[in-house]
Amino acid sequence: AQTVTQSQPEMSVQEAETVTLSCTYDTSESDYYLFWYKQPPSRQMILVIRQEAYKQQNATENRFSVNFQKAAKSFSLKISDSQLGDAAMYFCACEYGNKLVFGAGTILRVKS
Amino acid sequence: NAGVMQNPRHLVRRRGQEARLRCSPMKGHSHVYWYRQLPEEGLKFMVYLQKENIIDESGMPKERFSAEFPKEGPSILRIQQVVRGDSAAYFCASSPPGLLGSEAFFGQGTRLTVV
Numbered sequence: 001a002q003t004v005t006q007s008q009p010e011m012s013v014q015e016a017e018t019v020t021l022s023c024t025y026d027t028s029e030s031d032y033y034l035f036w037y038k039q040p041p042s043r044q045m046i047l048v049i050r051q052e053a054y055k056q057q058n059a060t061e062n063r064f065s066v067n068f069q070k071a072a073k074s075f076s077l078k079i080s081d082s083q084l085g086d087a088a089m090y091f092c093a094c095e096y097g098n099k100l101v102f103g104a105g106t107i108l109r110v111k112s
Numbered sequence: 113n114a115g116v117m118q119n120p121r122h123l124v125r126r127r128g129q130e131a132r133l134r135c136s137p138m139k140g141h142s143h144v145y146w147y148r149q150l151p152e153e154g155l156k157f158m159v160y161l162q163k164e165n166i167i168d169e170s171g172m173p174k175e176r177f178s179a180e181f182p183k184e185g186p187s188i189l190r191i192q193q194v195v196r197g198d199s200a201a202y203f204c205a206s207s208p209p210g211l212l213g214s215e216a217f218f219g220q221g222t223r224l225t226v227v
Binding site: 004006042043044045047050091097098099100101102103104105 | 143145147152153154155156157160167168171201203205215216218220221223
């Protein structure tokens with residue numbers, strides 16, 4: 001069975017500093033996509049960043065970037081210059097076939 | 113272009129009643145996915161539908177749960193004879209044909225509470 005593991009139930013970061021959220025996954029597929037979603041208290045699922053597995057270059061979206069280690073099946077999210085609005089639950093997900101498999105999530109708290 | 117619309121946002125049902133959750137995909141999207149989020153957990157895949165077809169229902173409980181996406185109208189997730197364990201947030205997502213690599217756009221979810 002495909003699995004996605006987020007080993008950090010909760011993380012804290014000081015405003016303006018950098019934080020890294022960890023994610024590992026398990027798949028036998030050669031071509032797949034990885035995602036980080038943000039879920040604020042409103043419960044809306046917001047796509048933060050997407051990585052295609054066949055691309056070696058790490059994806060970047062403004063203050064968000066990933067460290068994709070395909071051999072290690074690791075896909076961590078780095079948030080630079082953290083802002084209060086970044087406080088949310090973050091989910092790592094892997095696309096298998098026509099479904100997304102999500103990790104259990106990491107709560108990110110941002111301290112002012 | 114309206115996003116994925118789910119209604120109701122909140123639904124309270126007594127044990128044994130039926131719950132109907134509705135999802136209208138984004139304009140131009142013909143594929144709908146339903147996910148369930150239990151408290152303190154990530155989203156779990158339930159079912160993937162195209163218009164008038166169930167493509168993958170591997171995540172659906174074998175009993176009491178059904179889903180449809182008719183030619184006209186929204187997709188419906190139906191839960192019969194609800195039990196307390198069905199209390200969760202149910203999310204719908206839609207995408208253009210073929211999810212691989214596409215962004216799945218999520219609705220805001222329906223929070224079902226069974227009392």
